[in-house]
Amino acid sequence: MGKLSGGIYHNDTALINLQSIVFKKFILGNQLHPDCFPMLRYLDAFLVKQSVALYCSMGKENNPSYDISDLCGVTTSGGTESILLACLCARNYWYQMNPLLKTRNQKLKIIMPESAHAAFYKASSYFNMECCLLPLTNDYVANVNLLESYIKKNKGTVCLLVSSAPNFPYGTTDPFAMFNSMSLKYGIPWHIDCCLGSYLNPFLQDTSIKPSFATLNCWSLSTDLHKYGYSAKGVSVLLSRNKNYRAYQYYKQTNWNGGLYGSPTLAGSRPGALVAVAAFTMLHIGLNGYKKCGFEISDSVIELKKFVSNGITVKLENGTIIQNPLKILGDPKVCVVAFTFKYSDESCYFLGDILAKKFGYHLSPLQKPAALHYALTRLSCTKENIERFEKCLIESLKEYYEKKLEAKEKGELKQNDGDTAALYGVAGSTVTAGVAGKVIETFLDVLYE
CATH class of the missing domain: 3.40.640.10 (Type I PLP-dependent aspartate aminotransferase-like (Major domain))
Structure with missing residues (x-):
């Protein structure tokens, strides 16, 4: 749980059951x-x-x-x-x-x-x-x-x-x-x-x-x-x-x-049912519940910022040690942490692919500059998930550097040079900027096929 950037904001079973009951009661409302x-x-x-x-x-x-x-x-x-x-x-x-x-x-x-x-x-x-x-x-x-x-x-x-x-x-x-x-x-x-x-x-x-x-x-x-x-x-x-x-x-x-x-x-x-669900959700969580969630998520943002900036040590098979290769973009304090490589000849998109395919973490790709962002939620701000993500990020960086040369030779390494663009709402996807408009149009068409 918690491996998706944003998208799903909680998995509170009691709350979901309440929301389902309320939705059914108000389903005909307008x-x-x-x-x-x-x-x-x-x-x-x-x-x-x-x-x-x-x-x-x-x-x-x-x-x-x-x-x-x-x-x-x-x-x-x-x-x-x-x-x-x-x-x-x-x-x-x-x-x-x-x-x-x-x-x-x-x-x-x-x-x-x-x-x-x-x-x-x-x-x-x-x-x-x-x-x-x-x-x-x-x-x-x-x-x-x-x-x-x-x-x-x-x-x-x-x-x-x-x-x-x-x-x-x-x-x-x-x-x-x-x-x-x-x-x-x-x-x-x-x-x-x-x-x-x-x-x-x-x-x-x-x-x-x-x-x-x-x-x-x-x-x-x-x-x-x-x-x-x-x-x-x-x-x-x-x-x-x-x-x-x-x-x-x-x-x-x-x-x-x-x-x-x-x-x-x-x-x-x-759809009146959605307003009813929102109102009963607010009553269910209450002021103290929102406050607790807010503190936990912002504290997790601070923890993740510190780790990405100063807590990474990557040890390669040949004995090379790479220290803190990533940097945080800005000074986020609310719910999102965005990061990229310190050097422009690296590829955060390729790193994102490894995180997704090997460890199941689907971060959102950004452009201008190329970067990855992780929107933390009630699912992802747990101590267990933060520690797991930190370990997975280090392992992904290790695999990234080990396979970097091989990926370049195969043309799989997507350089951070602005030629690729992130498709908002589809975690982990990148498209070529020159045909981005047509790609978006085709993607939207396919949703209704």
Whole structure:
């Protein structure tokens, strides 16, 4: 257990049994009809209110007068829909505040780090927006020193600032201070993507990377219940600073023959069973349960960082000793550890293949730079699994170096030169960048064959 990077976040049998019972009870429920399913409306609101409380408790002691009553949100089908809605909301708001831009059909801009989730690109494609990418620092966080120059360069067309807490590739959290300052100075909405950090963030021991509405000028925030909220796929929550801003994501149709129509999210009908499962999951785990899981996972991240950076000794058959050949990317503290070789002529993809085929560890391959990342969960953060992984990593490195020359001769060694790309969502896969688009298209087609 625990050999998969992310993907499966728990194996709690009692919780799975509870989720199955709840799903069956609410299987016919639909949030589109709150009059028919009043309990679903209550559970829907419960998830939003609990998420608001968690993302306001951090830092409230420093701002005790902060009023959380304005904060609100919606549940969605997952992190992607939460991000799509955050972008749509910001676009609609900015057009309302700047009507000439809409009259001219001016494409609005999203300023975000290179490490921001792919769903922001999807949003820009769907909603006729443009992504302006902030380069990363050597610590693999957004280079916020360039933020104001990007805003000025785009002359009033920037409708959204985006930061991650943490990002998917490296598990690092973008610094809040400059995003906060620029959002206040220019009145630009700021979205914090907490889909991955979700219900770990409130319990982080490093307060500098804890996002909170009580201390930041954050306009919206996304957090996934189906990751570290431990619910079934797919439920996420999109929080908003107030109801006026949230309304910009709503769809309203008053002239339809079928009557007045409105929906808070992209979908019309929604599977109420998933919201019910998420609510009962939250009640089952409770605040102390989430806190315990959060501490265990973040402690495991720290342990794994130390080992990968300074705890590896590889002894080859010919007597050669290789000390600490890997390096951590950035300074992750939440749930993800990303690493690669210290030298560019090595291949972390080949190392990943050995880890998967020989030891069953399926880590996620990254690109730019080529690397591997391990998203730790309740399954993988156990002492037993961490110790096992460390041993398997050393054995994999030994086999890697022993077979390196042989693999090069056979053409199996995939160099870290940017010619290969990771296929998100399929652990351990790599494809050639030149045909990556067609490979993705074919892969998606095959899913429905």
